[in-house]
Amino acid sequence: MDNLANKEFNPLKLENQLCFTIYAASRLMTRQYQPYLDQLGITYPQYLVFLVLWEKDGIGVNEIGCKLYLNTNTLTPLLKRMEQLSFIKRTKCCQDERKVRIYLSEKGKNLKEEAKNIPLEMAKSLNCSVEKAMCLKNELEILINQMLK
Amino acid sequence: MDNLANKEFNPLKLENQLCFTIYAASRLMTRQYQPYLDQLGITYPQYLVFLVLWEKDGIGVNEIGCKLYLNTNTLTPLLKRMEQLSFIKRTKCCQDERKVRIYLSEKGKNLKEEAKNIPLEMAKSLNCSVEKAMCLKNELEILINQMLK
DNA sequence: TTAATTTGCATCGCAAGCGACATAAATAAG
DNA sequence: CTTATTTATGTCGCTTGCGATGCAAATTAA
Numbered sequence: 001m002d003n004l005a006n007k008e009f010n011p012l013k014l015e016n017q018l019c020f021t022i023y024a025a026s027r028l029m030t031r032q033y034q035p036y037l038d039q040l041g042i043t044y045p046q047y048l049v050f051l052v053l054w055e056k057d058g059i060g061v062n063e064i065g066c067k068l069y070l071n072t073n074t075l076t077p078l079l080k081r082m083e084q085l086s087f088i089k090r091t092k093c094c095q096d097e098r099k100v101r102i103y104l105s106e107k108g109k110n111l112k113e114e115a116k117n118i119p120l121e122m123a124k125s126l127n128c129s130v131e132k133a134m135c136l137k138n139e140l141e142i143l144i145n146q147m148l149k
Numbered sequence: 150m151d152n153l154a155n156k157e158f159n160p161l162k163l164e165n166q167l168c169f170t171i172y173a174a175s176r177l178m179t180r181q182y183q184p185y186l187d188q189l190g191i192t193y194p195q196y197l198v199f200l201v202l203w204e205k206d207g208i209g210v211n212e213i214g215c216k217l218y219l220n221t222n223t224l225t226p227l228l229k230r231m232e233q234l235s236f237i238k239r240t241k242c243c244q245d246e247r248k249v250r251i252y253l254s255e256k257g258k259n260l261k262e263e264a265k266n267i268p269l270e271m272a273k274s275l276n277c278s279v280e281k282a283m284c285l286k287n288e289l290e291i292l293i294n295q296m297l298k
Numbered sequence: 299t300t301a302a303t304t305t306g307c308a309t310c311g312c313a314a315g316c317g318a319c320a321t322a323a324a325t326a327a328g
Numbered sequence: 329c330t331t332a333t334t335t336a337t338g339t340c341g342c343t344t345g346c347g348a349t350g351c352a353a354a355t356t357a358a
Contacts, residue, residue, distance in 0.1 A: 013204065017286075023197070026176075029292075042267075127291065128167075136289070138286055147174075
């Protein structure tokens with residue numbers, strides 16, 4: 001980039017921060033989803049929990065946390081709210097009384113059908129092809145894997 | 150990608166979500182900064198405010214908000230905490246009594262020196278060259294600009 | 299000049315996130 | 329068998345983020 005070649009690179013400039021760009025993109029992305037999620041009556045983190053449960057129902061709190069990189073101190077209250085809204089059911093596991101299994105209710109299962117068009121509508125509104133999105137996703141995953149080390 | 154060509158693409162799979170990857174990257178990035186910011190006694194959003202103020206001191210709440218895409222209902226409490234920690238001073242503007250100008254204190258100015266190595270140390274710990282980071286940043290900015298429309 | 303509108307900041311309430319810590323069940327060590 | 333440790337989840341307190349709303353100063357319209 002001309003930027004790097006010609007002028008001195010100032011590492012403390014906001015415009016040179018990858019971290020801020022990711023932070024801003026994340027918040028704006030949540031905002032972008034909101035009108036769609038409002039229709040379903042759920043929040044963005046709740047949507048992520050649904051994505052996990054729609055793939056695999058009846059898993060534990062910790063397993064959800066592993067997939068979303070969230071700890072139980074975040075998930076427990078979140079799941080309780082989802083239970084309040086009768087999207088899920090939290091049940092103690094018989095074999096291991098410590099574990100709490102999370103099961104989708106009918107209402108929670110039915111939401112999948114209503115949500116199924118959201119990703120492609122989002123891609124459209126972002127003017128981003130699936131290929132381009134997956135490419136960007138892969139680059140970010142390299143970063144994520146570095147941070148998980 | 151083989152992925153796209155060979156199997157059916159399931160848009161509701163967590164692993165196919167760009168949005169989740171950005172969300173995860175953002176939280177992990179904040180976590181990655183934390184040991185460095187802890188040493189300075191500041192949080193990540195406060196660090197972003199510092200980046201803005203180190204570039205231009207004495208600006209209004211709204212101007213900070215424009216740069217960080219944050220509204221006053223987030224910034225006002227955040228700035229009050231920063232004032233409590235005596236990093237900044239909030240002063241009513243003479244010409245326009247509605248405006249509150251934010252000025253760095255000596256303590257706030259001195260922090261810049263202590264922070265100056267953070268970006269490059271982060272890049273190192275992320276195993277990410279400046280060029281690669283700026284490239285990824287540019288791609289994310291295209292997305293951001295779409296979302297700001 | 300007076301009234302209506304806009305602008306800049308703030309307050310309130312709520313949902314995340316997360317560090318620090320608590321608790322009970324399961325497991326391992328003695 | 330009893331004690332120590334680990335595991336799975338939960339509570340508490342704090343900072344963000346943000347929608348809805350409030351409010352006073354500034355600006356515009358009438």
